[in-house]
Amino acid sequence: MNKRKLWPLLSLLVIVSMLAVACGGEEATATPKPEPTEAPAATAAPPTGGELEIFSWWTAGGEADGLNAMYGIYSGKYPDVEIINATVAGGAGSNAQAVLATRMQAGDPPDSFQVHAGHELIDSWVVADKMEPVTSIFEENDWLDSYPPGVIDVLSYDGDIWSVPVNIHRSNVLWYNKAVFADNGLTAPTTFDEFFAVADALQGAGVTPLALGDNGIWAATHLFESVLLGSMGPEAYRGLWDGSTDWNGAEVNSALETYTQMMEYVNEDHAALSWDQAAQLVADGDAAMTIMGDWAEGYFKSIGMTPDVEFGYVPSPGTAGTFIMLSDSFGLPKGAPDRDNAVAWLTVCGSKEGQDAFNPLKGSIPARTDGDRSLYDAYLQSAMDDFSSNEIAPSLAHGAAASTGWVTAFNDVMTLFVADLDVDSAQEGMAQACADAGVCE
């Protein structure tokens, strides 16, 4: 055999050994993972070491700062636990959900993961029997009286609580530019009649009345849930999600008609903008109002505006007295590799100390009713007041009211509706989405 003939054999050897090393390496990292501990209830020994992997989509800004503040509290209590911050970027967690699904299906759950409280968690992971209930954590810490019953309702399924909420955002808020309103001698609208009167006046003055940024279609769904609540009231609105309110009924029809009318007052480039670009239109005075969750307040403040001075806020038209909530929460997956550490983490998440560290930075209010008011700004204080006194309703656009499959189908209906404004076909599509989700009929 001459020298040249040896080369192919040699390179083959190199390739094979490289493959062997690559496979071996993967195995090496996979094996030392401890076997999941089997325990009947969520009680646990205090952490003495090991790791804690927290999965979330909080990668930047105030929310990342808030998460780090909670990590700080945890590390102060359990200095021997190494925290692994597993984050996946992407608005509202759309990419994170895909990554989480892959890991859960592969039997490799994180110790705890961020999820919108309510049906987003329940209809996906709880019914699939992938979660442990956290009711005992609530009981051991005497939290059941610290959270409003409306919140416990959203978190509960089949007699158990399934995640620990760290914050509450409000969805039905109308934000407005105070200077624009003052220049035109207007006051913030509280009913649809007032809204359309104000909108006509603004349009006459050459200002876009309502800013919308539905490049991510959830923003259109977000606006529509406020309109739904405003036209039918909290009881009928809540009934939409358990099948007791008819999607083919007159109330939904009138909400769709109102939405159609509102679209006449919306910036013409709404489909090209994101929600924050829409908020920027309001900040610049090109538009007067926008209906967005109260993370918009964080945006206004981040560009140097002062609440109650440069921008104002009221509940969206017709929704005073009701608080559409959405909540970020953390759950306990079955087979969490470091279960004791995760239970301790959830205890920090649900504590007053943890929530008062997280929320002022994130720009949301605590899910508990006993938060320290002095830590929060004027808007958040008013939201805390409303949260403890108002009726509470779950948000559709943000996973509290309906399963992710239902929300996706609903978003598809909205995508068609914002383009053709065909009320009948939208109503038919919404009824179909409810039926497909297994809730109606």
Added chain:
Amino acid sequence: MSHARRERWIAFLMVLPSIILIAIFVYGFIAWTTTVSLSKWDGVEPDYTWAGLENFKQLFTKEGGVSAKRFNIDLWNTLFFTVLFMLACVVFGLLLAILLDQRVKGEGIFRTIYLFPMALSFVVTGVVWQWIFAPGTSTRLRGVNALLHAVGLDALRWKWFTETNEIWHFHVALIPVIIAAAWQLIGYTMAMYLAGLRGIPEELREAARVDGASEIGIYRHVVMPLLRPITFSALIVLGHTSLKIFDLVYTMTGSGPGFATDVPGIFMFETTFQGNHYAQGATISVIMLLMVALVIIPYLIYTFRQEVEL
């Protein structure tokens, strides 16, 4: 062991790793996706109950409701996007190649400039062209609309990728997306054609000139027929890129109002990973695979025949 046999054995061992990897990671997963598309898996828990062609039926008949509507729009969008995108790339790519072939000064610089967009990721292209074509409002124009206004061409302003009108089944909102995609791949087509043009022996052109052919005639009757294999290869590459397009559209426009710029890739991603409708997502994937196969298989047959001829 004879010399020839050992030679063949070594050759087999050489390709064995890639055969195994492709068998698992390409064909294995195609088989798995097809299985899922024929199942009732809806939700996060795998469910391989046999559903037959039910998922396909849902996408193509009225029964599927909004999903079927969306998928119907997606297929039309894909058709128009693919045809117009390939046409733009081939026409402008060829034009640029012919111009560059005239031995212009600084050819290297031009070639680099035209090829450069190909070095970018579709995601970058999408974001940049989203800024360029963002329509703005009449009180505050953006991008191209602001430019048109500045030069007094207000009549040409329109809503670009947020336009919901369609001509027959063609959503005009696709035009900006086609421009962005073509911008990225025209340079690539140009490079292929340029190589082809350079490969045509000067003697052939000379001979045609001697026979009294005009310059245009030379291109029509000598150059173009010789470039046909290149056009064919370019169409294959462009065709399967556009049939599978996702990243450019996702970052540039998303689904668009009324699914004006939606494509099957986006539908598949959203329904699978946001809606947890795994069977439906797999069904869309299988249909996309079939569409690409329609383009690729004739090409494979063609190249296989050529190799045999050689």
